[in-house]
Amino acid sequence: MKTAIIQKFSEVYETDNDVRVFFAPGRVNLIGEHTDYNGGHVFPCALAIGTYAAVRKRSDRVVQFFSMNFEKAGVIKTSLDELTPAADGRWTNYPMGVIWAFKERGMELDCGFDMVIYGNIPNGSGLSSSASLEVLTGFVLKNLYGFDVSNKDLALIGQYSENNFNGCNCGIMDQFASAMGKADNAIFLDTATLDFEYAPIKLDGAKIVVTNSLVKHSLVTSAYNDRRNESALALKMLQTVIKCDTLGDLTEEEFDANADAITDEVARKRGKHAVYENQRTIKAVKALKDNDLELFGKLMNESHISLRDDYETSCPECDILAETAWSIPGVIGSRITGGGFGGCTVSIVKDEAVENFKEIITKTYEEKVGKKPEIYVVEIGNGPCEIK
Ligand code: GLA
Numbered sequence: 001m002k003t004a005i006i007q008k009f010s011e012v013y014e015t016d017n018d019v020r021v022f023f024a025p026g027r028v029n030l031i032g033e034h035t036d037y038n039g040g041h042v043f044p045c046a047l048a049i050g051t052y053a054a055v056r057k058r059s060d061r062v063v064q065f066f067s068m069n070f071e072k073a074g075v076i077k078t079s080l081d082e083l084t085p086a087a088d089g090r091w092t093n094y095p096m097g098v099i100w101a102f103k104e105r106g107m108e109l110d111c112g113f114d115m116v117i118y119g120n121i122p123n124g125s126g127l128s129s130s131a132s133l134e135v136l137t138g139f140v141l142k143n144l145y146g147f148d149v150s151n152k153d154l155a156l157i158g159q160y161s162e163n164n165f166n167g168c169n170c171g172i173m174d175q176f177a178s179a180m181g182k183a184d185n186a187i188f189l190d191t192a193t194l195d196f197e198y199a200p201i202k203l204d205g206a207k208i209v210v211t212n213s214l215v216k217h218s219l220v221t222s223a224y225n226d227r228r229n230e231s232a233l234a235l236k237m238l239q240t241v242i243k244c245d246t247l248g249d250l251t252e253e254e255f256d257a258n259a260d261a262i263t264d265e266v267a268r269k270r271g272k273h274a275v276y277e278n279q280r281t282i283k284a285v286k287a288l289k290d291n292d293l294e295l296f297g298k299l300m301n302e303s304h305i306s307l308r309d310d311y312e313t314s315c316p317e318c319d320i321l322a323e324t325a326w327s328i329p330g331v332i333g334s335r336i337t338g339g340g341f342g343g344c345t346v347s348i349v350k351d352e353a354v355e356n357f358k359e360i361i362t363k364t365y366e367e368k369v370g371k372k373p374e375i376y377v378v379e380i381g382n383g384p385c386e387i388k
Helices: 002-013 093-104 129-145 151-164 173-180 224-238 252-261 265-289 293-309 316-326 351-369
Strands: 020-031 041-057 062-067 076-079 113-119 185-190 196-200 206-212 331-337 344-350 374-378
Touching: 002 020, 002 041, 002 062, 002 113, 020 129, 020 173, 020 206, 020 265, 020 293, 020 331, 020 344, 041 129, 041 173, 041 265, 041 374, 062 093, 093 129, 093 151, 113 129, 129 151, 129 173, 151 173, 173 185, 196 265, 206 351, 224 252, 224 265, 252 265, 265 293, 293 316, 293 331, 293 344, 316 331, 316 344, 316 351, 344 351, 351 374
Parallel strands: 062 113
Antiparallel strands: 020 041, 041 113, 041 185, 062 076, 185 196, 206 344, 206 374, 331 344
């Protein structure tokens, strides 16, 4: 990839002197969905796929972007003096948001840069192409301009820019998974405290398979922000009868005993998901430690059902993918992953069942939806790096 992106850089900007190449990964979440803004736990891992940047400092205040994924858009030229989001929601709002967020933290760039981007995460698939672009931008700024900022901070800066520059009230999971990724490990993160531990994913005899429904989701335009508000309402009503700071503080029993205080029926369902999903995530990580992959898979399936029925962030296409997967021998668990309303499912599939899984999923999806899903067997990768 390094040679191809440098080649493109020299075509677009007519030089490749001093160009450096960086990478930041996408992520897949194994379990713990819509818990990260509810003070709960998540269990994502970084992927070996992600976003690359070839970049070189300039001597003036101009900032130029070119994406190999949207070549027709050509070079997008802007400046360090234009740190406001473009109204057309163009992709450069993500890196510009990160430059803005660095400035907010007192880390101001003294000159602009030229950049070429290439991403191999299918966009809108729920595998965090935007978080990977944010973490990548932060990592580039840290290395190119010498800012003293940790990878954990890069995650927080990415989230801050997405919340305040791009208008999506996302939690910390995606940026954290991208910035803190570790090959062959998932990250068990307590989003209330940002305490985390790496959990080795030793799926003896099984693979992580991601299936793309090809239904594109957009977090900003979807009902994501509504879900946040509905969960907040559930919490507020519960707080009138039980002491808690977040939904992540509660056990299932505490929720059930106090659920009547949530007089809004929709908010009650959202609250139930947030509490139960957090507890499922804790149980799933324990199951993995105990080598009980079967229980891990069962919890993944329950997570999907809860997202489908209580949180209502699945979609008919992803239901078809997960429900078909459950019926295939050798599938340990399957669920929708990420923000929802489209995107991908994640499944744990025994090695010997992968080919059959691909065949049955493709056939059933084609019959019911009229298109072929994309299916990837994924590897768990590291966090951001410079490619020397
Ligand atoms: C999106 C957000 C995350 C998280 C997930 C749902 O990916 O960016 O912060 O809320 O949805 O688990």
